[in-house]
Amino acid sequence: MYMPEGPSIIILKEETQLFLGKKVINVSGNAKQDLQRIKGQVIVELKTWGKHFLICFKDFYIRVHLLLFGSYCINEKREFNPRLSLQFKNGELNFYNASIKIVDGIPEDTYDWEIDTMSDKWNSNKVRKILDTMNETMVCDVLLDQNVFAGSGNIIKNEVLFKIYIHPESMLSVLSNSDKNNLVQVVREYCFDFYRWKKAYELRKHWLIYRARICPRCKIPVSIKVAGKTKRKTYFCSSCQLLKR
Numbered sequence: 001m002y003m004p005e006g007p008s009i010i011i012l013k014e015e016t017q018l019f020l021g022k023k024v025i026n027v028s029g030n031a032k033q034d035l036q037r038i039k040g041q042v043i044v045e046l047k048t049w050g051k052h053f054l055i056c057f058k059d060f061y062i063r064v065h066l067l068l069f070g071s072y073c074i075n076e077k078r079e080f081n082p083r084l085s086l087q088f089k090n091g092e093l094n095f096y097n098a099s100i101k102i103v104d105g106i107p108e109d110t111y112d113w114e115i116d117t118m119s120d121k122w123n124s125n126k127v128r129k130i131l132d133t134m135n136e137t138m139v140c141d142v143l144l145d146q147n148v149f150a151g152s153g154n155i156i157k158n159e160v161l162f163k164i165y166i167h168p169e170s171m172l173s174v175l176s177n178s179d180k181n182n183l184v185q186v187v188r189e190y191c192f193d194f195y196r197w198k199k200a201y202e203l204r205k206h207w208l209i210y211r212a213r214i215c216p217r218c219k220i221p222v223s224i225k226v227a228g229k230t231k232r233k234t235y236f237c238s239s240c241q242l243l244k245r
């Protein structure tokens with residue numbers, strides 16, 4: 001089990017297209033929100049921002065965040081109660097262990113798609129400039145910061161740092177301009193690789209360092225550490241990902 005990252009939420013959006021333009025004929029679930037408000041409403045748009053899935057109605061939207069153990073089922077049920085269950089004439093959509101929030105207005109009021117790693121509106125220059133304001137931050141924390149790389153998660157973090165030979169505990173201040181340019185570019189590219197591999201059910205096969213035992217480049221044991229302020233399990237090679245100070 002691992003936390004869904006941005007590319008997985010794009011796949012969720014694709015899989016739920018059959019409900020776009022459809023009316024919610026019934027709603028239930030144990031989310032502590034005014035769910036009955038959704039009944040009778042028509043889905044006008046399905047969107048994603050980073051790890052958020054947004055089910056949009058005329059004047060409000062549902063923000064779904066799958067967190068660590070969240071999941072969803074289309075036209076199927078699990079054996080325990082859903083947080084949110086939406087019934088349509090053509091099927092049902094169920095979310096389990098997810099954070100569900102009803103938000104008034106439109107997502108554009110809240111979200112900046114220029115920092116969303118999977119968005120058409122992604123703005124690499126903007127993200128690159130944000131990095132220049134974060135000198136005292138470890139790069140492993142930056143890669144999990146949803147205000148910098150929305151959609152990036154622990155797998156993306158580990159794999160990208162390995163690809164660009166950077167130690168996860170490097171402070172941004174010690175990275176060169178070309179390291180930082182490279183970081184922004186490789187995160188974006190890796191997110192699309194992740195998406196393609198995940199759709200082909202072959203994501204794990206492409207993990208180079210995440211959950212690996214041996215560095216594929218140096219053939220030495222991989223280091224594992226709970227790194228940074230984000231305290232997530234981090235895999236790296238102490239030989240080819242040298243810590244610069």
Ligand SMILES: [Zn+2]
Nearest residue numbers: 215218237240
């Ligand atoms: Zn190595």
